[in-house]
Amino acid sequence: MSDHDHHDHDHDHHPEAPSDIEARALALESLLVEKGILTSEEVDRIVSMYEHDIGPMLGARVVARAWIDSEYRHRLLQDGPAAVKELGIGYPEGTRLVVVENRPGAHNVIVCTLCSCYPWPVLGLPPTWYKSPPYRSRMVREPRSVLAEFDLRLPESVAVNVWDSSSDVRYMVLPERPAGTEGWSEEKLAAIVTRDCMIGVAVPRVPAEAATR
Amino acid sequence: MHDMGGMHGFGPVKIERDEPVFHERWEGVVRAMMVRTIGRYYNLDEFRHAVERMPSHEYLRASYYERWLYGVQRLLIEKGVISSSELAGGHAAGKTAAPARDREQAPALNSRFRAGDRVVTRNMHPHGHTRLPRYARGRHGVIRSTYGPFRLPDANAHGDHDEWQPCYAVEFTAHELWGDEASSTDLVCIDLWESYLEPEAKA
Amino acid sequence: MSVDRSIAYLEGDAALPRKNGELVFAAPWEGRAFGLAVLLSDKGAYAWDDFRDRLVQEIAQGDHPYYESWLDALQSLLMSRGVVSADEVSGRAAEYAALERDPVF
16 A cells, blocks of 8 residues: 555556445446456447537437427527526536527528537537538538438428538527427437437438337 | 638548547547647637648648647647647656636627628638638628627637627528529528628618 | 437436536446446346436435445346346455455446
């Protein structure tokens, strides 16, 4: 123990015995690994994924609430950060969030041609394609071709509104609630709202098995 | 090289399904370094400008977090936080306490334009940083909403941190930006600072 | 991963500790405990709602730090399913506590 005294600020080293709770967590994991139920690498992957990629589920909750509560929807469109905080989701002070709503004749999609601005407090970190030169250069010029590459084909009767996030304002798309979801719980609705729906390169779809049930 | 809106020749969007947040651990480290140092040693506009100063051929070849690493490293050296010799040697010459984050409040300013006003963007080509994309210069649009005031990036990236301006979401038709071949219904909305805009001359 | 949505719906006292929307783990073991519970549900060892119910119960029972309740809920659920026994866990934990095993996460 005294050998390690000069290291006592460095928690990466484990000079001391683990606490009771820590020992119990270690015990559970090692037993499950020994039983062949999981591997430590799988646990690593889950932890790092959730530490950084918790975002899109938060945005999905916001969308689902807006779908079932029209007054909430109104507040969300008026003041994005305040409405997000209402759901107990943290939103950093001093940054703005503008939620743009898809309607039957208008579809919204987000891009940042100058860098890669992205509403990370509600969507997590952006996917690589969002930050790539093809997406950044083409979304403003030929949005319909780019959307088709994401398997989203819109009729000419639907106007595409592209939002180029060039300032301190961050944008998020509020998609339309799809038909066939009447009576669904908020949680079930949130499950069909993907990250891509909130960037605007996809629209929520009702899974085949849910539609026939 | 960063001003990519409308550029040709990049091909289709490469969509990676179920991609990991960080492809390699060092990417997470770079992100963490940027998040810990921004607002203390440099601001977002200075960071963007540093990344934009990456030589074009490197910018295009570099991955996203390689560009971030370039920006963070360049700024930390320029601001005297680390030295080139420390970087080369791999050891810090000493410890310094991190300064507090800048949390200055925006001043109250009158906005020159309001929603529905018709404006035309300036045709400007500054050497330094700007957030007026090239594809939207000299174009006619309509004010959709007013934000801010925000610090003017063109000044804030270059040491003048006291220049605040209202910022507007300005709507342009695809026709106005890209000509008659573009869809007649589509729109592009861009956030633009007040000094990028002039009122449209009355017909 | 469908369980993502369920995690977003841990609400009230059962809500995960976060900072700016991202999960925060005060110590490595908290992250491990979190990862174990999510992974086991993904693998079908139990339904997520069963874990959530136990977590809510554990939190309601005592004034323990969040991830202690989490680990208690996970352990009791695994014991009730016969995946691990109380003796196995306490025996193994004692080995770690006595430094008979290398305590590296």
